[in-house]
Amino acid sequence: MPQLELDDGFRLYYERHGEGPPVVFAHGAGGNAMSWWRQVPAFSERYSVVTFDHRAFGRSPDIEGGPGRAAFGDDITALVERLDLGPVHFVAHSMGARTAVGLMRHKPDGFRSLTISGSNAGCVDDRLRERKAELQASGALSGSLLQRALAEDYREREPTLDWLYRRIRSINPPRPRDFLAPPPEMRNYRGSTRERLLDSGAPLLWIVGAEERVVPAELVRISHELTPGSRYVEIEGAGHSAYFERPEEWNAAVLGFIDGVGD
16 A cells, blocks of 8 residues: 655555656545546546545544644645656645645646646635625525535435445544634635746646535636636536546546646
């Protein structure tokens, strides 16, 4: 079982499949490396695909009293360097966007491209904040993350896959409820990653499910507008986990984008 051993005693689980330019997949809070079971076969036909379990997820339990999500950027930087990947195509879903931004902080020139799925990646402005507040007040964003992770009718349409989605999630270790909450000193932060994304020069794709209920498509569209030159794709019939719900359409969009970037 491949693991990256770090100085603090933490072991990061990862897998590598295929050959070619490197594509790194960073999963969201409801998943782990297994979440990418419909992506790895498709992408590894012509790319070297790297998946991993974030610290405190899947087969990467954090050390006692460990830093948790605060170390995501450091962990992925160590993995990219240890595997000698060089610049990568980075595909980040939801929580994984935090990891992408962390890697960009350490290696601003370390990206061949960046795909952000189901997230704003911190690329926000006052218009987006105001609209999000309106959606929250209306109840459109109510419910647990698990309740909003898939399109509302997905369980009825795809009961077997819905079961699998929950089973993949179930191997994650228990975490505090506020695991992803910002630290107290950041709760009133009004900054944005916009300039960092633009300054990196990395080709950027925003991809989101049309029925998204965690970060609604209209909010992701604003992030797209804030990053001139980026691309935007909506996956019809999909919610937050579009990569899982509509893998053929999602894969085609992301592969088309990455293939177009080239080396």
